[in-house]
Amino acid sequence: MLLRDRVAVVTGGGRGIGKAIATLFHAEGAKVAVASRNVKGLQTFALERNQGGEHRLLPLRCDVTRADEIEVMIGNVIELWDRIDILVNNAGVSGLTPILPGAETGPGADPDRMWQEIIATNLTGMYRCTREAARHMPGGGTGRILNLSSVLGKFGVPGYAAYCASKHGVIGFTKALALELAPKGVTVNALCPGWVDTEMAAQGVAAGAVRAGVSPEEFRRRAEAQVPLGRFVAPEEVARLALFLASDAGASITGQSWNLDGGAAMW
Ligand code: NDP
Secondary structure: OOOOOOEEEEEOOOOHHHHHHHHHHHHOOOEEEEEEOOHHHHHHHHHHHOOOOOOOEEEEEOOOOOHHHHHHHHHHHHHHHOOOOEEEEOOOOOOOOOOOOOOOOOOOOOHHHHHHHHHHHHHHHHHHHHHHHHOOOOOOOOOEEEEEOOHHHOOOOOOOHHHHHHHHHHHHHHHHHHHHHHHHOOEEEEEEEOOEOOHHHHHHHHHHHHHHOOOHHHHHHHHHHOOOOOOOEOHHHHHHHHHHHHOHHHOOOOOOEEEEOOOOOOO
8 A cells, every 4th residue: 555545636547558557546545536538438437446445536527738627627636635645647649740741641630730739738738737736735745746758758750749849848847847846845757658558559550550551460560679678568567657656665756757668768
């Protein structure tokens, strides 16, 4: 029970990496609010976790591109639990945003709209969730902010300028915030996964396969071959790193960006 009675908020906690983090934090004794747009999915998840016991998993609707919804979501957490120890800024979107006219992005694709959505979700949403939550973090050394960046916050990939810009931005945001919140005893770290087996990765594989003119299976085989450890990461592996950073073990670690990518990036 490494997080007994800590209060955590996980944005985008209904599937993929966010769900794995929320599940592990909950199992380690935390009260966990999960917040995303698809509230039905969150409610199903909460029903599973809350069976037969205390109601420590709270599903909340929140589109992180909407300042008003963030305010209401954080307000609900405070009304119920009175504090926030851990914020996991996990909500994120990806997609192609090629710069050159005519580059293939699929039928009906609009790179400009995609750019706005990616920056609004991955960067501005993170900033606003942090601004609303940080003021409710108590002193005493339990305050933690975990920001989902990516190995695409460390290097570029052609066609993914908006996503790479947002994830590089997350690392800069993390460093500045770590210094700003250090006097309050709150730590701030970024997680930089490589390919993680989730819906987002499946979409990335499908899009990559179309661009490369190969099957999704072949594209995935090539992607795995570029990872020194030769495989995609499981969401549960990201959750275990998040738990380490959120627990007392992580108390002196701040301003860092942690690669979790089978050795794809070494800086
Ligand atoms: P998924 O696409 O599986 O899940 C994304 C989550 O974000 C969903 O829960 C979704 O919920 C939520 N979300 C998206 N937009 C919004 C929004 N506007 N407001 C609130 N919630 C939103 O992705 P992953 O689990 O793979 O990714 C999680 C994080 O990890 C992201 O930040 C991603 O960039 C990062 N990452 C992922 C990698 C991968 O290979 N999978 C690699 C490196 C980083 P809903 O639709 O209900 O709103």
